[in-house]
Amino acid sequence: MHLMDYIEKGGVIVYILIALNIIGYTIMFLKFIQILIAKRKKSVILQEVIDYIQAKKIPLHDEHIVMELIKDEIAKRLYYLERGLGTIKIIASIAPLLGLLGTVIGVLLAFEAISKSGLGDPSTFAGGISMALITTVAGLIVAIPHVVGYNYLVSMLDGLEVAITSDILPSLYKKELL
Template sequence: MLEMLMAGGFIMIPILLCSIIAFAIILERFWTLRHSKIVPQEVINDVLGKLKNKQLTTRYLKDLREKAPIGRLLSTGLLNAKHGREIMKESIEEEASHVVHDLEQFLTALGTVAAVAPLLGLLGTVIGMIEVFAEIQIAGAGNTQALAGGISKALITTAVGLTVAIPALVAHRYFQRRVDEIVVELEQRSLKLVEVVHGEREVTDEGTGSL
């Protein structure tokens, strides 16, 4: 394996860097975009319980922001509830734009890796083929074994580039879809909170089930 990578030449260095970046981002996003981390039900239940018992304080709402992304939206909405339904809704939507930005963190870099890695591989192949034709000009085309070896080495970079790009592209599409699903759920739960606060929806005795 090491010999194959060395045979690809210097262009293998940026391709390997791309693979490391993609792998790190994929691991980080899998850990960060967990449903239990972004929309923990216990946080929602706690907010509903406090709301039902009229125990919401400014200190509690500030602490709520640090617990989870859904906490940021609920806290922002509750802090602005006194200004009316529309202001409360607008404040949640504004905070949601910041939350979405955080959820999409590193996805642009992952998409860039998916696009750049095969191009780097192609560049390595082109450079390798140029070297092969240069060898033909010097030594002629009689040594077919040497030419075949040179061509195979040139194609290594394309193969490695695609090996990096394909999983990165699949992961990018998956995480983008995951973020979209999370955003829809955050919006739905936040809008239900607006309805609860303004008397359009009831909170159950257990403090659950409304959001």
Template sequence: MQYYLDKGGIIMYVLFAMAIVGTIIIIWKIASISLFKFRTRNIDLPSDRAELRAASLVAPLERGLTTLKIVSTISPLLGLLGTVLGIFMAFEGIMVHGLGDPTQFAKGISTALITTVGGLVVAIPAYVFYNYFIGELDKTEQLLTQKIAGIYEAS
């Protein structure tokens, strides 16, 4: 792991920090949504304005999702930035050392590829879980609305 962080430079360290933040949010949301569903299994609230009540109950669960969306959006862009910087380093190596020393060229290409992969590895799970959580919260809000309104029949 340290090897890839060092090879990718500062961009890989930023991506690693974003991966940690994203992972913490994913674990937090899995736990909080599961706990919320468990607590609201047998909810009994007045049925007036059921949609507003359900929305107000679900709203706190949306905290953190914007950060997860930012992680999933920014990570590939950081990977792309690393790609551009790596290619720049590769051509800089050719300019300074000529084509006689392929290690200089390879170093830049290595940085480019590592940061590209790093950006995608961080972004893909964050994006998948963000969309999953949005869907779960929408379903939960709809189910709560039905329960509060008395439409839902427990099976």
């Protein structure tokens, strides 16, 4: 059996899963590239945050206020990188549910075939069971890489945020001493 045969047997649910998969992979790829670019431009982001904090003319000895301002400003600057990650998370969450929906539909079709023709010929309900299994597998095939991709991208963002935050305080205090 070829891939297209499986897709056709899976029905509408598999087509929906394919569309979600394409959308999710596109977003993951774009976010990965955007985060890599932001990591390379970390010094620019760092300087922008430092300039913002210095423009506020807040005494640096009040560390609590300075840290809050730093966290808020970094969050603002990194927000554009976080946009779209929610979509990946949603795809990862609903793909297995769509697979389960296809499973239920397939089992229903199998029972419907049994009710019409009786238990004499197993091939009458095999199509429904086949659809059930195909959609389950398709849902998992879509969900698993999206869960991994989402978590990887979030960890990349967290690492960037930590790197910027840890570089800001020494830079701020060094500039104040000069």
